[in-house]
Amino acid sequence: MNMYLIRRPAGWQTPDELQVAAARSSQVGDEEMSADIRWIRSYVVHETDGSLGTVCIYQATNPEKIREHADRAGLPVTEILEVADTVVIRPDPGAATG
Secondary structure (H helix, E strand, O other): OEEEEEEEEEEEOOHHHHHHHHHHHHHHHHHHOOOOEEEEEEEEEEOOOOOEEEEEEEEEOOHHHHHHHHHHHOOOOOEEEEOOOOOOOOOOOOOOOO
């Protein structure tokens, strides 16, 4: 599997909507597509219009499987970029506050 960054801008209005989407995403990935896709982590961002978007890190066999997963889970996908390398300066600090 390769590593991908997925941009999902302005997908949700509330944290509760995002949690419902995350549960659907996990269910589809873990139960229906586990041979093709694996969700690693997501960063939730405040969009300029006040909604919530995400930048997600996935492992997948190819970008088409990422789109299929998104379709099955009802998730937006605006951009898919294959990760060329990882440079770790510091580990993720944990949950953001703010």
